[in-house]
Amino acid sequence: MMPLEADEPVLSREELDALLERLTDKTSGVGWSASSRKETANESRLVSLSLERASEQFGDRISRSMSNIFQTSIQFSLIDWRESEPEEFEELMVPHDRAAAFDLVPGAGRGLLMVGRTLLFQLLCLNFGASPGLKKSPVPNRPYTSIECRFYRRFADDLLGRLAEVWSEGTPLRPKITGLIARGHVREEAAESLYLATFDVAGFGEVCRLRVAVPTSAFEDRVAAAREVATQGAGQVEETVLDMSLNFRAEIGTIEMSLRDFSDLSVGDVLPLEEIEGGELLASVAGIPKFHAIRGAVGNRLAVQLQDRV
Numbered sequence: 001m002m003p004l005e006a007d008e009p010v011l012s013r014e015e016l017d018a019l020l021e022r023l024t025d026k027t028s029g030v031g032w033s034a035s036s037r038k039e040t041a042n043e044s045r046l047v048s049l050s051l052e053r054a055s056e057q058f059g060d061r062i063s064r065s066m067s068n069i070f071q072t073s074i075q076f077s078l079i080d081w082r083e084s085e086p087e088e089f090e091e092l093m094v095p096h097d098r099a100a101a102f103d104l105v106p107g108a109g110r111g112l113l114m115v116g117r118t119l120l121f122q123l124l125c126l127n128f129g130a131s132p133g134l135k136k137s138p139v140p141n142r143p144y145t146s147i148e149c150r151f152y153r154r155f156a157d158d159l160l161g162r163l164a165e166v167w168s169e170g171t172p173l174r175p176k177i178t179g180l181i182a183r184g185h186v187r188e189e190a191a192e193s194l195y196l197a198t199f200d201v202a203g204f205g206e207v208c209r210l211r212v213a214v215p216t217s218a219f220e221d222r223v224a225a226a227r228e229v230a231t232q233g234a235g236q237v238e239e240t241v242l243d244m245s246l247n248f249r250a251e252i253g254t255i256e257m258s259l260r261d262f263s264d265l266s267v268g269d270v271l272p273l274e275e276i277e278g279g280e281l282l283a284s285v286a287g288i289p290k291f292h293a294i295r296g297a298v299g300n301r302l303a304v305q306l307q308d309r310v
Contacts, residue, residue, distance in 0.1 A: 047222045048195060051214075052081040054166040055197050062162060067203075070126050071267055074203035076210065084196035089114070089213050090186040096143050098180040100156035101189045104164070104173055108218040109191025112181075112211075113156050117141075119201050119208035124151055149180055163212065171221055191215035250283045250293055250304045282310070 059076040066074045089112055093099065099114040121139045144152065160175035167173055181189050194213040201208035253273030281304055283291040293304040 043223050044216075047219050048081070048083070050169075050222070051167060051195060051219065052078070052197075054169070055081060055163070055212075058163050058166045059199060061166070062159070067267065072203060073265060073267055074201065077200045077202070078197060079200045080196070080198040082196055083216065084194045084213060085192065086112075086187045086190040086194065086213075089190065089194070089196065089211070090183055092211060093183040093186070095183060096141060097183060098144055098149070098152065099186065100153060100160075100177050101179055101181050102156075102160055102175050102177045104175050104214060105171070105218040108220075109215040110178065110189050111175075111194065111214040111218075112186065112190050113160060113213075114209075114211045115152060115156060115159075116201075116209040116211075118204070118206050119210060120148070120152060120155070122204040122206070122208065123155065124148065127151070144180075153177060153180060159210070159212075167214075171219060173218070191217060193217065248283065248285055250281045250295070252281060252295065280307070 056078050059078050063075045066076075089099070093114065094117075097114065097117065099112045101110050101112055104111050118139050157175075157177055160177070164173040164175050190213065193216045195216055197212045197214075199210040199212075201210055255271050255273055281293045281295055282289055283293045283304060283306065289310045291309060292307045294307060296303050296305060
């Protein structure tokens with residue numbers, strides 16, 4: 001089998017040029033300008049994308065952790081990430097909902113974390129010893145009790161600590177919950193500009209949601225860092241881009257099943273993957289299919305050999 005040519009880079013020249021164009025103004029030779037709204041938007045977008053990727057990692061980590069704790073499959077999936085305002089967050093709350101208000105960075109304004117009522121009560125039942133397979137009681141539509149509020153705050157504090165770990169690259173984050181607030185107090189508590197992350201939580205037989213709104217101003221230092229990169233010459237920017245980390249993933253197989261079979265899955269089940277013709281894999285870079293590859297091994301470690309571009 002023939003490997004990918006050694007002089008053929010992972011990023012094509014066109015892809016690298018596109019990245020460079022987002023970070024520097026080649027046509028005029030001028031870097032950052034305070035009056036350039038386009039460059040400002042690009043830098044903010046890069047920071048937003050970085051936080052979005054980190055939030056996806058949080059979903060994977062908390063899924064594994066909670067699945068191990070409760071011995072049932074629980075999956076947190078980031079289904080939406082965008083810039084938002086407190087008014088939108090308030091509209092997503094029902095009258096008896098509560099949101100945990102928190103400080104992430106001193107002086108950056110408050111963020112909000114809302115654990116959906118269905119998710120909160122399912123977790124509360126599991127923590128009190130209910131079996132994952134037990135028929136669930138209807139979620140009560142009433143104000144939270146003091147015990148439920150304490151559980152809510154403790155769970156929110158744990159989630160924020162885990163989120164801070166994946167968000168903290170280059171930014172010292174120390175989340176501190178200031179209280180549980182009602183719908184009517186969202187606008188007076190939250191920062192004016194927010195990144196809003198929405199997670200779908202599967203594994204409880206019902207639709208569950210987790211929403212986190214974090215102040216965009218908490219990450220101004222990252223925007224400033226991107227701005228500094230934009231002032232570099234094209235050669236320096238290229239070196240910076242080439243040093244960026246990428247996620248490389250090789251898909252070893254797939255499986256097709258009915259919704260009924262999927263709903264019957266439990267921890268410990270073994271799923272036989274469909275054989276891939278010729279042992280060929282699809283390798284992706286940052287989630288984008290890039291190469292065909294062949295699986296194999298180097299010593300006692302699994303490996304893939306790149307073959308050709310997709």
